[in-house]
Amino acid sequence: FADCSNLKTLDLSGFDTSSLLTVYYTPQSRSMFEGCSSLVTLVLPEQFDLSKIGSSSAVTGGNYYLRNMFKGCSSLRELDVSTWNISGIQSMESMFSDCASLTELDVSDWDVSSCKSFSNMFKGCTSLYLLDLSKWSGTQTGVAIGNMFNGCTLLESVFVSSVWTTASVSGSTNMFFGCTSIKGEDGTTYDASSVDKTRAHNGDGGYLRVGTDVEIDPTPYVIWCADNTTLYFLVSTRDLVAGSKFTPDGADT
Numbered sequence: 001f002a003d004c005s006n007l008k009t010l011d012l013s014g015f016d017t018s019s020l021l022t023v024y025y026t027p028q029s030r031s032m033f034e035g036c037s038s039l040v041t042l043v044l045p046e047q048f049d050l051s052k053i054g055s056s057s058a059v060t061g062g063n064y065y066l067r068n069m070f071k072g073c074s075s076l077r078e079l080d081v082s083t084w085n086i087s088g089i090q091s092m093e094s095m096f097s098d099c100a101s102l103t104e105l106d107v108s109d110w111d112v113s114s115c116k117s118f119s120n121m122f123k124g125c126t127s128l129y130l131l132d133l134s135k136w137s138g139t140q141t142g143v144a145i146g147n148m149f150n151g152c153t154l155l156e157s158v159f160v161s162s163v164w165t166t167a168s169v170s171g172s173t174n175m176f177f178g179c180t181s182i183k184g185e186d187g188t189t190y191d192a193s194s195v196d197k198t199r200a201h202n203g204d205g206g207y208l209r210v211g212t213d214v215e216i217d218p219t220p221y222v223i224w225c226a227d228n229t230t231l232y233f234l235v236s237t238r239d240l241v242a243g244s245k246f247t248p249d250g251a252d253t
Contacts, residue, residue, distance in 0.1 A: 031068035098124035159211030172197035
């Protein structure tokens with residue numbers, strides 16, 4: 001589906017991925033949904049089987065990548081990858097890069113112990129406000145995290161585990177560049193002169209927060225709609241800005 005730039009809706013709920021060997025086509029350096037810039041709705045199989053990714057040497061020497069998989073899906077509003085088993089994946093470089101319309105992304109239960117590259121993973125995700133990485137293991141020697149959150153202008157909270165460490169990473173240039181809303185455990189805010197791994201920790205000037213089984217206290221809202229006849233009652237972990245457009249679940253406007 002790479003570069004299907006006019007595709008708006010795609011239902012793959014019945015898709016059998018049990019024999020899937022790769023999502024990244026090396027000869028053309030393109031990935032499965034990369035460049036689907038108009039794609040708003042993507043329904044994936046309930047069990048997206050990635051167990052055979054990279055298992056065949058016939059596929060460019062065994063391609064253990066999810067690199068660029070959703071890169072450039074700038075209109076995609078929701079994406080459920082929460083149950084994926086990615087324990088054998090070695091690269092998630094640019095996986096969600098420029099998914100500018102995603103407001104939430106649940107990757108909290110992922111086993112990333114085999115991954116060697118997180119570079120550009122969330123780069124340009126300008127609508128993300130929170131990421132829970134608290135169950136991720138600490139990064140290993142040689143792991144690349146450069147530009148990992150670059151340009152995530154609304155990202156305020158990134159939760160990591162107490163064993164998270166970036167002491168031995170291979171590159172972290174511009175890891176937090178442009179993360180102007182970031183706020184660390186001790187209240188540290190964005191400093192444009194310090195955006196690499198030196199800030200990738202909690203407390204004492206770090207941009208991250210420690211969290212295990214993170215719970216955010218929700219805030220109740222009552223919204224009086226413009227039709228002057230409808231009240232919506234909801235609970236949200238996000239701040240709703242007065243005058244901004246809000247579309248409740250199941251509503252057309």
